[in-house]
Structures are given as structure tokens and as C-alpha cells.
Amino acid sequence: MKLVIERREISSALLRFSAPVASIGVALFVAGFLLLASGVSPLAAYKEILIEALGSLYGLSETLVKTTPLIFAGLGVSLAFRMQIWNIGAEGQIYVGAMGATWVALFSGIQNHWLMMTAMFFAAFFCGGLWAGVAGFLRARWQVNEVIVTLLMNYIAILWVDYLIYGPWKDPKGFNFPLTAQFSDTARFAEYFDTRFHSGFFLAVFCALLLYLFIERTVWGYEIKVIGSNPKAAQYAGMNTGMAIFFVLFLSGAIAGVAGFSEVAGLQHRLQHGISPGYGYTAIIIAWLAKRSAIGVVIVSFLMGVLLVGGDSLQLLWQLPVAFVYAFQGLILFFLLASDFFIIYRVKLVKGVVNG
Amino acid sequence: MSDILKIKNIRKTFPGVVALDDVSFSVARGEIHTLLGENGAGKSTLMNVLTGLYHPDRGEISIDGNPVHFTSPRDSLSCGIGMVHQHFMLVPAHSVFENILLALDNVPNFFSRKIYKEKIQKLIDEFDVDLDLETPVWKLSIGAQQWIELIKLLMRDCQLLILDEPTAVLTPQEAERLFSVLRRLKEQGKSIIFISHKMREVIEISDRVTILKKGCSLETLNRGDFDESKLASLMIGKDKIPQWQKNLQMSDEIVLDIQNLSVRNDRGLADLDDFNLLLKKGEILGIAGVAGNGQKALAEVLTGLKNTSQGRIMAGEKDITNSNARYSYIAGIAHIPEDRKTIGIAPDMSVDENLIMKSFKSGLFRNWIFQDKKAIRRNAAEKIEQFAIKSGPDGTPVRYLSGGNIQKVIIARELSEHPAVLVALYPTRGLDIGSAEYVHKVIADGVDRGMSTILIAEDLDELLKLSDRIAVMFRGKLIGYVDPRKTTREEIGLMMGGETPGGAE
Numbered sequence: 001m002k003l004v005i006e007r008r009e010i011s012s013a014l015l016r017f018s019a020p021v022a023s024i025g026v027a028l029f030v031a032g033f034l035l036l037a038s039g040v041s042p043l044a045a046y047k048e049i050l051i052e053a054l055g056s057l058y059g060l061s062e063t064l065v066k067t068t069p070l071i072f073a074g075l076g077v078s079l080a081f082r083m084q085i086w087n088i089g090a091e092g093q094i095y096v097g098a099m100g101a102t103w104v105a106l107f108s109g110i111q112n113h114w115l116m117m118t119a120m121f122f123a124a125f126f127c128g129g130l131w132a133g134v135a136g137f138l139r140a141r142w143q144v145n146e147v148i149v150t151l152l153m154n155y156i157a158i159l160w161v162d163y164l165i166y167g168p169w170k171d172p173k174g175f176n177f178p179l180t181a182q183f184s185d186t187a188r189f190a191e192y193f194d195t196r197f198h199s200g201f202f203l204a205v206f207c208a209l210l211l212y213l214f215i216e217r218t219v220w221g222y223e224i225k226v227i228g229s230n231p232k233a234a235q236y237a238g239m240n241t242g243m244a245i246f247f248v249l250f251l252s253g254a255i256a257g258v259a260g261f262s263e264v265a266g267l268q269h270r271l272q273h274g275i276s277p278g279y280g281y282t283a284i285i286i287a288w289l290a291k292r293s294a295i296g297v298v299i300v301s302f303l304m305g306v307l308l309v310g311g312d313s314l315q316l317l318w319q320l321p322v323a324f325v326y327a328f329q330g331l332i333l334f335f336l337l338a339s340d341f342f343i344i345y346r347v348k349l350v351k352g353v354v355n356g
Numbered sequence: 357m358s359d360i361l362k363i364k365n366i367r368k369t370f371p372g373v374v375a376l377d378d379v380s381f382s383v384a385r386g387e388i389h390t391l392l393g394e395n396g397a398g399k400s401t402l403m404n405v406l407t408g409l410y411h412p413d414r415g416e417i418s419i420d421g422n423p424v425h426f427t428s429p430r431d432s433l434s435c436g437i438g439m440v441h442q443h444f445m446l447v448p449a450h451s452v453f454e455n456i457l458l459a460l461d462n463v464p465n466f467f468s469r470k471i472y473k474e475k476i477q478k479l480i481d482e483f484d485v486d487l488d489l490e491t492p493v494w495k496l497s498i499g500a501q502q503w504i505e506l507i508k509l510l511m512r513d514c515q516l517l518i519l520d521e522p523t524a525v526l527t528p529q530e531a532e533r534l535f536s537v538l539r540r541l542k543e544q545g546k547s548i549i550f551i552s553h554k555m556r557e558v559i560e561i562s563d564r565v566t567i568l569k570k571g572c573s574l575e576t577l578n579r580g581d582f583d584e585s586k587l588a589s590l591m592i593g594k595d596k597i598p599q600w601q602k603n604l605q606m607s608d609e610i611v612l613d614i615q616n617l618s619v620r621n622d623r624g625l626a627d628l629d630d631f632n633l634l635l636k637k638g639e640i641l642g643i644a645g646v647a648g649n650g651q652k653a654l655a656e657v658l659t660g661l662k663n664t665s666q667g668r669i670m671a672g673e674k675d676i677t678n679s680n681a682r683y684s685y686i687a688g689i690a691h692i693p694e695d696r697k698t699i700g701i702a703p704d705m706s707v708d709e710n711l712i713m714k715s716f717k718s719g720l721f722r723n724w725i726f727q728d729k730k731a732i733r734r735n736a737a738e739k740i741e742q743f744a745i746k747s748g749p750d751g752t753p754v755r756y757l758s759g760g761n762i763q764k765v766i767i768a769r770e771l772s773e774h775p776a777v778l779v780a781l782y783p784t785r786g787l788d789i790g791s792a793e794y795v796h797k798v799i800a801d802g803v804d805r806g807m808s809t810i811l812i813a814e815d816l817d818e819l820l821k822l823s824d825r826i827a828v829m830f831r832g833k834l835i836g837y838v839d840p841r842k843t844t845r846e847e848i849g850l851m852m853g854g855e856t857p858g859g860a861e
Contacts, residue, residue, distance in 0.1 A: 218725045222709065222716055229702035236661060236699045237713040 004348045019343055020289045023335035024303075030335075031328045040318045048317060049310025059309060061195035065267060067305035069094065069276065071204035072259030073283035074290065074297040075211050076128075080252040081292045082215060083228040087249060089135065089150025090256040091280025092157030093128040097257025098264045099161055100127030102180060102271040105187035105264070106169070116186045120261055128257015129250040131157065136249030140242035146249065154280070165271055180271045189266035200262030205298060207255060212294035224248060256280065278326075285333045304329070358420070360385050360516055360547045361406075361437075366415035368401055375401040376412070377571035383516065383547045388538060390550045390558050392587060393568035399551055402568070403518055406549075407439050408432035419516075438514030440505040442521050448494035452504055455493055459508035479510055483537050499530035506537070517541070518549045523557055528852075535561050554815065555584045609637040610672075611808050612658075612777055617667035619653045619832075627653035629832035631667070635777065635808050640799060642823030642840070643812040644848055650832035651812045655781040658810070671776075700766045703755035707747045708736035710754050711769050739768040743798075760791030767798055778802060778809045784818065796822055816845060830854040 032042035053063045073090040080087035100123035110116040131153060138144035162178070171181040189198040215221035227234040227244050235241050263275050282304055290296030311325035361383040368376040376398045383389045393399050404410045406417070408426030417424055419435050426432045446455050456476055457463060463472075473489060480487050485503045493501060502522060509517055519538075523531040538548055538561065552558055558565060565582055567574040567590045574590060612635035619628040628650045635641055645651055656662040658669070669677045701710050712721050712732055721731050733750075740747050743764045747757065754762060763783070770778065780799060784792035799809050799822060813819050819826055820840045828835040828851040835851045 213726075217727060217729075219716060219722055219727055220725070222727055225705060225709075226702045226713060229704040230699070232699040233702050233713065236659070238660070 005345050006348065015343055016291065019339040020291065020300075020336060023289075023339045024332055026335045027328060027331035030331055031324075034324065034327060035320075038318070038320055038324075040314075040320065045314060045318070045320075048313060049306065052313040053306040053309040057193060058195060061193065061197035063302070063305040063309045064201050065196050065198070065305075066308045067301045068198075068201045068204050068266070069259040069263055069279045070282060070286060070301035070304050071201075071208060071298055072262060073256045073279050074286035074301050075204075075208055075294060076132075076252040076254070076256035076259075077283045078287035078290060078292045078294065078297050079211060079215070079224075079255065080248055081287050083224045083244070083248050084231075085136075085139070085245060085248055085252070086147045087132060087135070087150050087252045087256075088147055088284055089132060089154050089253070089280070090259075090283045091276060091278065092150070092154035093131050093253040093256035094260040094263070094276045094280050095154075095157040095161045096131045097124035097128040097260030098271055098275050099157075099164065099260070100124045100257065101261035101264050102169070102183075105183045106180060111186060113186045117189075117265065120187060120265055121258065124257045124261030125254045126257075128260065129254030131257070132253020133246060133250040136246035136253075139249070140245040150249075161271065161275075162273060165273060169271065171270070178273050183265070183269045187265060188269055189262070191266075196267060198262075198266035200266035203258075203262065207258070208294045208298045211255070215294060256283070282329060285329055285336075288333060288336055358385055359383065360420060362416075362418045362421075363406075364416040364418075366402070366405060366412045366417070368405060368410055368412045374571055376405070379415070379568065379571070379573045381566045381573050381576055383549060384563075385515075385547055386542050386545045387563045388542055388548045388550055388561055390552065390562040390565045391568060392552070392558060392565055397568040398571040399568055400520070401571075403439060403520060403549075403551070406432065406437060406518065433512065433514070436513070436515035437518065438509030438512060438516070439518040440502065440509065440520065440522060444501050444505055446493045446501055446504060449492060451490050451492050452487060452496070453489040455504055456508050456511060460511055476507065476511065479507055483540065485533075485537070499526050499533075502526070502534070514546075516547045516549065518551075520551045522550075523552060523554060528849075531557065555587055556817075558587065559584060607637045611635050611637050612810075613668075613670040615668045615670070617657065617669065618665050619650075619657055619662055620665050621653065626832050628657070631829075631832060632834050633810075633827060635810060637808055638803050638806050639824040640803065640809045640811055640822050642819035642826040643810060643829060644816065644819055644826050645829035645852055649829050649852075651829060652781065653832070654829075655779050655810075655812055658777075658779045701754045701762060704753050706751045707740065707745065707754055707757070707765055708732050708750075710765055711736050711739055711772070714769060715773060735772075739772065743768045744794075760794075763791060763795065767795065771798065771802065774805065775807060778807055779812070780809060781812045782814060783811070784813070784815075792818075816848060828852055 028042075028046065035042045035045050051059070053059050073094060076093065077087055077090050101120040104110070104120045104123045105116070108116070108119060110119055132150060134153065135144075135146045135149035138149055139146045165178045165180055169180045171177070171179050174181070189200050191198045215224065223234070223239055223244060226237065227239060227241055231241050234244075259279065260275070264271055268275055286297055286300045286304060289300045307325060307328065311320075311322065311328075314320040314324065315322060359382040363382065364380050366376055366379040367374075379398065379402060381389070391399050391402070401410065405412050406426075408429045408431050411425075411427070417426070419437075424431075424435060426435075447458065450458070453469075453473060453476065457472060476489060480489075485507075487500060487503050487507075493504065496504075506517070522534060526534060535557075538550075541548065542563075550558075550561060559582065563579050564576055565587065566576045567587070569590075577586075612633070614631060614633040614635075617628050617631040618626060621627045631650065631654070633641075633654075643651055643654070653662060657664055663678055667677070668675060702713065709732070712735065715721065716727070721728050721735070739745065745757075745764045745768065746761050747765075754765060757765070767783075778799070783795050783799070796818075799811065802809060811819065811822060820843075823840050826838050826840050826843070826848065828838065828848060830852060831854065835854065835856060838848060838851070
């Protein structure tokens with residue numbers, strides 16, 4: 001008996017679609033052992049996750065609340081991935097986006113609700129965009145690796161926000177907590193059903209649809225795909241690849257920045273420490289799982305939302321550490337990357353000895 | 357003479373494809389044996405079987421009369437079979453010495469660099485090769501890199517050397533050097549399997565030639581029994597190499613006037629140096645020259661991939677110096693890129709999408725900011741039929757197509773806007789004879805539409821066959837024009853070496 005590995009001629013669409021599903025399945029299985037090691041029955045834990053996240057109006061609303069920033073950040077990251085540009089700085093872009101939106105909310109003095117929300121949106125959009133745009137400019141102009149730049153700028157962004165909330169923007173009436181003042185009602189998203197579920201979710205889904213149209217249907221999307229597939233060919237066809245790299249990283253950061261706006265306007269109603277508990281990093285996993293498709297991002301973000309909310313209840317019920325959720329996310333990505341091997345290759349069991 | 361290698365009835369299949377059907381041949385000690393065949397005839401598969409990468413489904417390989425079974429390249433190396441691949445297996449950042457050392461077995465953990473250096477230097481001197489052991493590989497020319505590959509095999513004391521199209525990347529002088537080294541190796545009793553498309557080389561160097569066709573070994577001919585037309589006819593199954601009609605009533609209208617053009621490369625050297633060229637309407641202008649004398653730079657400047665440092669390019673009355681690729685295209689210059697897979701296509705995208713790569717912004721394929729998918733599909737269906745592209749099911753990524761079909765996709769795209777000027781840089785490199793002929797036909801057909809072509813090719817036969825005029829380049833300068841109907845190989849050869857025609861200089 002012998003294992004033979006050969007390259008598939010064409011990977012079927014079914015296979016490409018089922019690989020992410022299978023990787024989640026295998027990750028669930030392996031994570032089961034982690035649960036067993038902590039003395040918790042995996043089945044009971046998974047059931048608990050589902051019931052907690054989906055079994056009640058409150059659970060569902062919380063899941064959608066977590067899903068919202070994940071969609072924005074996931075869309076941003078997946079757009080850049082589409083062009084083989086690796087933006088892993090969505091976390092920082094969320095922070096600067098939130099910062100821009102907060103500045104408008106606290107200091108612009110706009111009274112009209114719609115005007116206020118629009119201004120906050122664009123402030124977050126441009127802050128996130130310019131933040132990622134720095135990496136885009138460096139990459140386009142001097143071939144500086146965007147992975148390093150976007151990653152390191154995360155720390156700058158988070159510390160900058162910390163500086164503001166511990167210093168100049170600190171709420172004078174906040175008992176010295178590191179928080180800004182609360183936003184007025186003009187600067188808040190509408191909330192529904194007496195839960196924390198807010199309009200940011202609809203904006204996120206709308207953005208996903210727009211981005212889908214942008215990538216799959218427009219001339220610019222085509223250009224991005226050509227550059228992603230072969231930058232040299234794109235250049236030869238007359239496309240300005242440098243400009244496109246800057247533009248895509250800008251847009252990628254801008255969309256992630258909007259996640260910051262949605263968080264402060266819909267949920268926190270102020271800027272504070274730790275507004276994103278790693279959404280920007282989860283977004284990388286989401287973009288991979290979604291196979292870089294905008295619609296896929298919405299679906300996968302929802303699944304991640306379920307996991308986050310369900311994971312919270314595991315902490316309460318069995319005192320499992322929050323690290324379990326991250327371990328699980330890591331397992332999914334791990335198996336997903338491994339599954340690419342099976343999409344490209346076929347493993348066969350051949351009877352008898354092959355040629356000596 | 358005893359046979360070092362004997363191959364009998366080898367068969368190798370892949371899912372859905374019979375790559376080798378029934379191949380038998382033998383190589384004697386001290387022989388240069390050529391394998392000749394179109395692309396897809398099974399040469400590469402056969403070599404992979406010989407070097408232990410593939411296991412044959414059936415058949416027998418014996419070395420010095422003993423049957424062998426290779427399970428890995430290591431096995432075949434230990435039997436003394438070594439191969440110089442088309443794509444070199446070198447570490448660019450390491451020195452020549454380190455690269456050679458890397459290929460050796462049994463180098464002790466603590467070894468004397470000096471002893472190994474002396475050994476290698478001895479080989480280098482013996483074959484009179486110009487190679488400095490301390491130079492990093494990335495600084496070396498392709499020709500020099502090939503020497504490293506060869507020396508690696510000699511250091512391992514390989515008895516049977518396989519060279520896969522070794523001259524494809526060499527200048528004629530380098531190829532001559534290679535041949536003289538091969539002859540000396542032969543005298544030492546080493547055997548060589550030589551793979552090439554170029555008939556004249558094959559005839560010059562081979563002791564025997566085996567022709568492969570559709571996975572079968574057709575015939576083995578001894579030296580003296582073969583000539584160019586015999587080999588070609590066996591290979592393609594036709595007796596005559598067709599000749600194209602020359603364009604006799606050429607107009608005198610100038611479509612492209614290149615004046616005093618200079619271009620510098622990354623290392624600051626002049627790729628083009630005060631270069632002048634006149635292109636007339638409706639002609640095929642061949643550019644002859646030893647590879648590396650500025651042809652690539654010329655094509656890149658014309659298609660907008662490179663900027664000029666001096667000089668002017670005039671398209672009629674329009675100055676198109678320093679234009680980008682798009683602008684060149686409007687001026688009607690298209691380009692069949694030299695290296696199809698690196699700059700010609702977006703490999704992950706479909707044929708439909710690749711066909712519009714240059715015209716995706718035109719109103720034909722666009723409604724406002726949206727792509728007109730129906731028009732794109734219609735265009736693709738049209739082109740696929742017109743150019744007989746075997747494209748697989750709709751939406752198949754282009755990288756799954758064969759080399760010839762990829763080239764057809766590129767040609768279809770480049771010609772679809774009816775350019776006034778076509779710049780074709782090595783358009784048939786790596787194509788089998790059938791596909792190459794198709795490319796020639798398309799270029800020749802363009803003349804009827806008044807298209808002018810600058811044909812840059814390395815094969816003199818191809819240039820002589822197609823061109824209405826031939827311009828010869830040397831070190832980035834134009835040496836002169838010749839008329840392919842009157843010139844001789846020798847005349848062009850002298851000009852390629854830098855001598856001006858008529859002895860004036």
C-alpha cells in the first residue's frame with residue numbers, strides 16, 4: 001500500500017466551497033479535546049454556544065452586535081486580499097476610525113442627526129483610509145512590505161487612542177476613568193427591540209452588497225483582480241498598479257475604519273480603552289474563510305459572532321478562559337490553510353508497491 | 357561501443373492523458389544523442405522518467421545492461437545520470453562555489469574550502485570556461501549560470517548528461533562554446549542526451565537522433581542519414597516547410613520613426629545606444645541580433661514598459677516618446693510578450709477576462725462603471741472561434757491552457773483593436789511547430805490589413821521566412837538593413853558581430 005499525491009487538473013467548485021465548511025468541522029472536533037481536557041463535555045458546550053447565541057431574541061441581538069464590526073473589518077481585509085495585498089492592520093484602522101468619528105461627535109457641534117451621522121461616517125472612513133494609505137503609499141512608492149507597516153501601525157493607533165482618552169479627551173465628569181464624554185443622541189445609531197442591536201448592522205450589510213458589486217461587476221474591480229492575479233500583466237496592459245495599490249489599501253482601511261464608527265455610534269456611545277477586542281485580527285480569519293468574497297464575509301462574520309457570544313457564556317458557565325475562543329479561531333484558520341492542500345492535490349491509496 | 361543506457365517500451369499515463377505510449381532507444385558511451393519532437397511529444401515526461409521523478413507504468417530502463425528502478429532523483433543521480441534543466445536550480449544570493457558545493461554528496465561537516473575550490477577550478481580550467489567562484493549567482497549571465505549547472509554534474513562524476521534545450525537561453529557564441537565543451541566531454545567517454553528544437557544545432561552536434569511523436573519513439577537516425585528537411589518532415593509529418601509570400605509592393609509610408617534612442621538598464625548600462633529604426637506601412641521588419649543586444653529593451657520601450665533616456669519615437673506626426681502602455685496602444689502598437697506566463701496573462705482569470713485586458717475600459721465592454729458581461733462573453737466566443745483557441749469549459753482559468761493556446765489568447769487580444777504596429781518579441785519561443793506556424797500566419801495576414809510588424813526573433817530561419825526587411829542590431833545600435841531575398845546567413849552573421857555591411861567602417 002502506498003499513498004500517492006497528485007495534482008488535480010481542475011479543482012471543482014463544490015470542493016472549494018466545502019473546504020471551509022470541513023475545516024470548521026475538523027476545528028470543532030479538535031477543539032472538543034481542549035474542552036474535554038478542561039472537564040467540559042464538548043457536545044454540551046457546543047449546544048450551549050448555539051442556544052446562547054441564537055436561542056433567544058437577546059442572544060441573537062448580541063450575536064448581530066458582534067457580527068457588525070466583524071463584517072466591516074472582514075470586508076476591508078478581504079478587499080485587499082483580492083489584490084494580493086496583505087492588510088493585517090484592520091485593528092488599528094478600527095481604532096483611528098473610531099477616533100475620527102468621536103472627534104466629530106464631541107467637537108463638531110452639528111445638531112442635525114443625519115448630518116452628524118454622515119460626518120462621523122466620513123471622518124471614520126478617511127481616518128481609517130489614510131491610516132492604511134500610509135502603508136499603501138510606502139508599498140507603491142518604495143516596495144515597503146505592507147504586512148509589517150500595517151501591523152506595526154496597529155500599536156500606534158491603539159496607543160494614540162489611549163493617549164487621547166487618558167489625556168486631552170478625558171471626560172471631566174468621568175471620575176477619572178479613561179473615557180470620553182458620552183455622545184449626544186444626535187450622534188447615536190437607532191437601537192431596536194430594547195436590545196443593543198443597532199442600525200450599524202444594516203449599514204454593514206449594505207456595504208457588503210456595494211463591495212460585491214464593486215469587485216464583481218465594475219471596471220475597477222476587474223482591474224483589482226487582474227493586478228491581484230499578475231501585477232506585471234496589469235502593468236503591461238496599461239494599468240497604473242502603484243495607484244491601484246494605494247487606492248485599494250486606502251479603501252480597505254477606510255471600510256475597517258467604518259467599523260470603529262459603528263462601534264462608537266451604535267454601541268459604546270463614547271471612545272474608550274479596548275473598543276475592539278481583536279476584531280481586526282479575527283477579520284483576517286474571516287477574509288480567508290470567506291474565500292475573499294464579500295457575501296461570504298457576511299456569512300462568516302455571523303458565524304464568528306455566534307462563537308464570540310457563545311464563548312462568553314462558556315466563561316460564565318464553566319469558567320473557561322476566553323483564550324478558548326481564540327484557540328478555536330486559530331484552529332479554524334489552521335485547518336483552512338491545510339485544506340488548500342487538498343483542493344490543489346488529490347491523495348490516493350494505491351495497492352501494491354509502485355515500481356520498486 | 358557499449359550502450360550506457362537502454363530504454364525499452366516505456367509507457368507513462370496521467371489521468372486522462374497518455375504522455376508516453378511506447379518509447380525505446382539507447383545511448384552509447386561517448387555519444388551525443390538528440391531527442392527531437394514537437395512540444396507535447398513526450399520529451400519532458402521521458403526525461404522525468406529518466407531522472408526518477410516519474411515512475412513508468414510499463415517498460416524497462418537499464419544502465420550498463422543492468423535493469424534499474426528509480427524511485428527518486430537521488431537514485432538516478434547515483435547511477436550517474438545528471439540533468440541540466442531548462443530552469444536552473446541555483447540559489448541566486450549564494451556564490452558560484454557555494455552553489456556547486458550544495459550539489460555534492462558526502463561533503464564532510466568540516467571541510468577545506470581550498471581543496472574543493474581547487475577541484476572545481478581544475479574542472480573550470482579544463483573546459484576553459486569563464487567563471488569566477490566567488491561571484492554571487494545573481495550577477496551572472498544566463499550562459500554562465502548554465503556552466504554552473506554543468507559543473508555540478510561533472511563534480512558528481514555523472515556519466516550520462518541530459519541537457520534540456522540548453523541553447524534556448526544562449527547567444528550563438530555561448531552555444532558554440534557549449535558545443536565545444538560537449539564534444540570534449542564526448543571524447544572523455546561521457547554520453548549526452550541533447551534536447552533541442554533548433555534543427556541546425558541538432559544536425560551540427562548529434563551522433564544519432566531519435567524522433568519522438570505523440571509519445572512514441574518514431575525512428576533513430578545515424579549521423580549522415582539525416583538533414584534538416586528529413587528531420588522536420590518526420591517531426592511534423594509534412595515534407596515541406598511552407599514559405600510565406602513576400603510582400604512585394606511595400607509602400608514607402610513611414611509608420612514609425614525611431615530617432616537616436618537611448619535606454620539605460622537597472623545597472624546603468626546602455627541597452628539601446630543611439631538607436632535608429634524606420635518602419636514602413638504594411639511590412640514585416642525582422643530584427644536580427646545576438647540575444648542581449650537590446651532587442652528586449654526595444655520592445656519594452658515601444659510598448660511603454662520602459663522609459664527612454666534620449667531620443668524620439670514618432671508615429672507619423674505624433675510624438676509618442678515616453679508614453680505609457682495604454683498610450684502606445686492607442687498609437688496602435690501591440691506586443692506579444694516574450695514570456696507569456698509572466699507578463700502576458702492574468703493566470704487565475706478566465707479566457708473571457710484575459711481577452712479584454714487591454715480594452716476593458718472601452719465603451720464596447722462597459723456600461724458606465726459596470727462591465728458589460730454579455731459583450732465580454734460575445735467577444736470571447738468570437739475570438740475563440742476565430743483563433744481556434746482550445747479553452748475548456750467557460751470560466752476556466754487561463755493557466756490551465758497549453759502554451760500554444762495561451763499564446764493564441766494573447767495574439768487574439770493584441771490584434772483585436774487592429775493596431776497599426778505590432779511588436780512581436782520572440783512570438784514562437786517554446787511553441788511547437790503547429791502553433792508556431794499559426795502565429796506566423798497571423799502575423800503575415802496582418803499585412804493585408806496594412807499592419808506593420810516588428811518581429812524580434814532569435815531564429816534566423818524564422819526571420820528569413822517571414823520578414824520583408826531585416827534590421828540587424830549589435831550592442832544597442834542599428835548596424836544595417838538587409839533584404840532577406842538577397843542576403844546570406846554569413847552576411848547577417850557578420851553584421852550580428854558588429855561589422856557594417858560593405859566593409860565600410
